[in-house]
Amino acid sequence: MGELAVGDRDDPAVIGRRVQRLRADRGLTQRQLAEPAYTPAYVSTLEAGRVRPSDEALRHIAGRLGVAFEELVTGRPPHLATDLRLRLTEAQRALATGAAEAAAESYAALRAEAAAHGLAELEAAALLGLGECAVEQGELTAGREYFERAERCLADAPLPARVPALRGRALAHYLAGELRYAVYLLESTLDELNRTGLHDPDALLLLYASAIGPYMDLGAHARAAQAAELALALAPRAGDPALVARMHRSVARTLLAEGRLAEADASLAKAAELYRTLQLRTELANCHWMRGYVRAQDGRLAEAEAELRQALDMLSAKRAALYTSQVAVELADVLRRRGRSGEAASLLRAVTDDLTSERGAVHAAGAHRLLGIIAEDARDTEAAEEHYVRALSLLERAGAAGDLADLCRLLGDLLRRTGRVEAALDAYRTGLGHRTAPGTTTLGPAPAQPPL
Template identity: 30%
Template sequence: MGRRIRARRRDLGLTQTDLAGPEYTKSFISQLEGGYADPSLDTLRFLGRQLHLGLSAMAGDAADLRLSVLAGLLDWAQAAMRDRRTDPARRAIELAREIAAEARSDFYAADALLLLADLELDAGNFERVHAVLNEIAQLPVSTGSRTSTRMALTQGRLALRRGDPASAAAAFRRASGHVRKTPRHPDLTVRAMIGIAVASIPLGEFRQARRRLQSAMTLAARHSLEAWRGRALIVLAEVSRIEGRAEEADQHLLEAGRALASTDDRPAQAEAGKPAGERAVDRLV
């Protein structure tokens, strides 16, 4: 795969720095082209956009084709989870885990397990979430900033669902600390900020919540992350409602609706449409 990426880059007249863009580094692209780096799903998507190639075009031999299949499976599983099609999503994740094991790709194994943890969390299987997170912790990539960030986000969401906002806030702060080492994933930064804000609400720390949400919305707008900007606005509307600012809350919800209209984030759209006081903002992290 590295050779094909290098050839395509040269065909387009791009340097390694050009290909890296602001999200990655020249050193990382060099390692990738030399076969010394195992690209994550996010990396493959980014390279596909930069090189105007589909995942299958970047794949060639059997091992690379497995990575292409893995990427597609995990994408499909995420879409199924958004549509609340739990059983098909679970089957896709389990198949992805099998292929990741055959391909000896810890990155994809971790991605599949993180999706499984989210699936179990949404189903209320809290003990199973713990077991999955422990399984991820055994993988070498668990110490990487991206995986560590996503694990901390899941731990924060789990604490919220268990009614422990203080532990949730601590987990989201850990995620925020990890994500500083992962500047190429602004969506994770936004999620950590929203998580801290959501955990701050039951603690009565409304100023903290507002500050984090404003930062999240600014970053989301900068990177065209409209779904996450919409989610932040829904949480901000809840803060305004609790503080007795009904008109302000309505304005935030209107803006959230506009942001979410261009996305396929159906869970967030559903929360935005619920009556005041019935929104489960802990599910928006």
């Protein structure tokens, strides 16, 4: 048998007390435990914690006591860590295939057992899973707290091991509308990885793919394109197919912004195939979401509606509340463009309760922007203005420069048409201010790049 790492062993005093307790439970004397290889005096010294016993001595004592060597040395049942890892995989699969509530229950039980036995790495993995379940269900504050606890569990681990928790925390801030802080977390982690030579492909791919969304929402298209190129270059080196699939979905958004629709569609098709293989229901639903978005930008509205409805059905079936609301906003835009404004407005009103400044601010603003356009089309300028102003307030908090500029234009046009020229000019000036301050010049220096 192989030896346990020094860090996995309890200290001699703890082992000594454990030996004494187990010996007493079995009614053995120190002589009976020691024979034939050791002396009663040695066992007495060991039980007092005054000697660090060798593996050979501990194996002898474990055999006499009828317990596994690992349990005697660590206090943990044999194979506990392996059993917990198997259960962890089952919980991960449950989350990936849409059973977030069942996964959360499994992760919670795992976390408690891992913590009770001092298995920090497994406790961190369970906390990471709890964070992902919480985000999946729209509980962003709880998710962020779980990710922070996972980071603390891994405080002594190398940075690549902490990246999933850091990325989770950034995602929770991003979905809450705190775009700049999300970018700061992702970029500072990338910078540290690249500057210190910790070029872990999976970690880098996860961070670059995760940064594309916040970059796009901030209007930092050049930086989003650079992140997409780096992610594509890293993909062949990454070992996790789920990460590669997620990267293809994120990259599609940048390709779309550059007008490369066919390439975006191809990237999403690759991601969808990988997710089908992996049975990752949420990510596959998100692929349909992005494919619908691509179709809508290309003017193929009927196909866009079909893709978005499929995404909505998949997400609703597993009650992924936040993502469901975000897809509903995209679908409402397609419905409005297809001349079904009443249906679009009903859908938007149904989801605005699920989207707030703290939870999905960018999409909440998108919902109010669309409601404003629908109200304008119906010649209800008062309602339109109210929705535009609410959208502006949400976007200002999130710092989404490109969306702010567009919204200021819409509000300015409305004010001008209703005779409020000075107010319209103020709105246009505000929009120009956002348009002339793109994310590429306001985010600070780009992070160091990996040596590809």
